Amino acid sequence: MKLNLQKNFFTYEKKTLIKYGEFKIKAFKYDSGVEALKVKNEKCSFIFTPFKGQQIWHFKVDGEEISMQTEVGEPQNTMTYLENYGGFLYHCGIISFGAPDAAHPHHGEIPNAIYDKAYIKCGEDEGGKYIILGGELEHNTAFVRHYKFKPEVKIYEASSVFEIKVTIENLRSYPLEWSYLCHINFKPFEGAELVANTKYDSDHIKLYRSEGSAELQNYFDRLEKDFSIMNRVNRAEQVYDPEICFGVKYIPDGEGRGYTMQVTDEGACYVSHPADILTNGVRWISRTNNEDAMGMVLPATGEHLGYENAKAKGQLQVLPANGEISFTIEAGYIDAEEAKAVKEKIAEIVR
Numbered sequence: 001m002k003l004n005l006q007k008n009f010f011t012y013e014k015k016t017l018i019k020y021g022e023f024k025i026k027a028f029k030y031d032s033g034v035e036a037l038k039v040k041n042e043k044c045s046f047i048f049t050p051f052k053g054q055q056i057w058h059f060k061v062d063g064e065e066i067s068m069q070t071e072v073g074e075p076q077n078t079m080t081y082l083e084n085y086g087g088f089l090y091h092c093g094i095i096s097f098g099a100p101d102a103a104h105p106h107h108g109e110i111p112n113a114i115y116d117k118a119y120i121k122c123g124e125d126e127g128g129k130y131i132i133l134g135g136e137l138e139h140n141t142a143f144v145r146h147y148k149f150k151p152e153v154k155i156y157e158a159s160s161v162f163e164i165k166v167t168i169e170n171l172r173s174y175p176l177e178w179s180y181l182c183h184i185n186f187k188p189f190e191g192a193e194l195v196a197n198t199k200y201d202s203d204h205i206k207l208y209r210s211e212g213s214a215e216l217q218n219y220f221d222r223l224e225k226d227f228s229i230m231n232r233v234n235r236a237e238q239v240y241d242p243e244i245c246f247g248v249k250y251i252p253d254g255e256g257r258g259y260t261m262q263v264t265d266e267g268a269c270y271v272s273h274p275a276d277i278l279t280n281g282v283r284w285i286s287r288t289n290n291e292d293a294m295g296m297v298l299p300a301t302g303e304h305l306g307y308e309n310a311k312a313k314g315q316l317q318v319l320p321a322n323g324e325i326s327f328t329i330e331a332g333y334i335d336a337e338e339a340k341a342v343k344e345k346i347a348e349i350v351r
Contacts, residue, residue, distance in 0.1 A: 002120070003017075003119060004117070007051065009035075010029040011029055012031070013028065014026045014027070014038065018120060021157045023039065030075055034049055035049065037050060041156075042158045043062065044060060044155075044332075045060045046059045048153070050118035050119075051118055051135075052075060053115075054091065054151050055075065055088075055089060056087060056153070057075060059332075065187065066187060068291070069292040070086045070291045072084060073086060078112065080112075081112065087185065090107070092111050093149075093178060094149060094168065095109055095178075097304065098303065098305050099305050103307035103308070104307055107181070107183065110139075111183070113137050115135040116135075116136055118133075133152070136150050137149040145176055147172075149166075150169065151164065152165045159332070160333045161332030162332050163329075163330055164330070165326060165328045167324065167325070168326075170320070170321065170322055175318050175320055176318065177317070179307075179310055181300035184329075186294045187293070189294075191233060193262070194232075194296055195342075196250065196259065196260040196281070198248050200226075200227040203249070205248060207220065207223055208245045208247070213241070218239075230285075233262070235287055240286055244284075246284075247280055248281035250281055251349055252275040258272070258297070259345065259346050260272075260297040263343065265336065266335075267338070267339055268333070268334050269296065272331075274299075274327045278327070280301065283296060283297055299329055301316075302315025
């Protein structure tokens with residue numbers, strides 16, 4: 001079943017839109033005017049904004065908030081990135097992402113874009129009942145670029161892991177430069193262990209130093225001596241105020257994938273990404289008096305330093321005339337048994 005969403009489905013009062021298996025989906029509109037879906041299954045709940053960037057907000061597992069904390073508590077009707085920055089997942093690009101420059105705004109043109117089409121699919125396969133939340137965004141600048149960005153988020157009724165499929169379609173008979181970053185924002189769990197299929201040496205980790213307090217500079221110095229000290233989440237001994245970014249080069253498995261977890265005794269925040277396509281993992285952590293964010297990996301085509309930097313370093317990707325590319329990212333929360341299996345897999349890859 002496929003339901004094409006219309007904006008008149010959304011009012012300021014929550015209304016049940018779909019019941020399917022263990023899924024309950026309610027449609028409503030925030031005071032800001034942003035249309036939203038509240039989705040609940042056996043394991044988790046979340047907010048999805050089908051027309052505003054296809055963002056995920058307030059991801060909760062067994063009632064506990066898993067997504068980051070910022071001063072922005074709900075979706076805002078703005079194109080300015082940081083004025084609407086409180087969600088769990090944002091798509092970034094396509095001209096470029098990261099630091100704004102003359103070519104693009106902060107994190108590109110798509111994070112807050114208004115989608116032309118949005119839909120919900122309900123289905124069942126060997127994994128059980130699932131829903132897919134998807135849409136289409138058409139960007140057209142005469143003589144420059146014309147593309148469709150088509151994301152889909154699939155989740156099963158007994159799962160708290162999103163399968164995020166991204167498709168980019170070049171609609172011009174000329175090559176298309178493109179970049180992409182998936183901004184996945186967990187909350188930090190004190191005492192958790194960060195695990196990934198990489199090595200914590202200068203061949204695999206790049207530290208982006210920035211200006212800041214003496215405490216921050218001292219922590220930079222400690223990191224440069226031993227990158228592995230970031231891997232035990234410990235606010236008392238670490239400084240992420242206002243933030244630190246790292247570049248992570250993954251050692252992919254036989255299917256070209258990278259794996260990242262924030263592991264606790266109960267389970268793990270989990271990401272799997274195509275490290276052969278999204279070749280740069282940006283690790284972004286911010287722990288201030290007002291924000292608490294663990295971007296343990298933001299899978300990306302390059303560094304987070306904007307178009308000119310990506311162009312100079314050969315990090316821009318190119319789709320051929322009328323070409324198309326698709327890839328899938330997994331992000332969410334897994335239980336302790338699943339986390340143990342992934343940790344063993346990561347150890348085997350790195351070994």
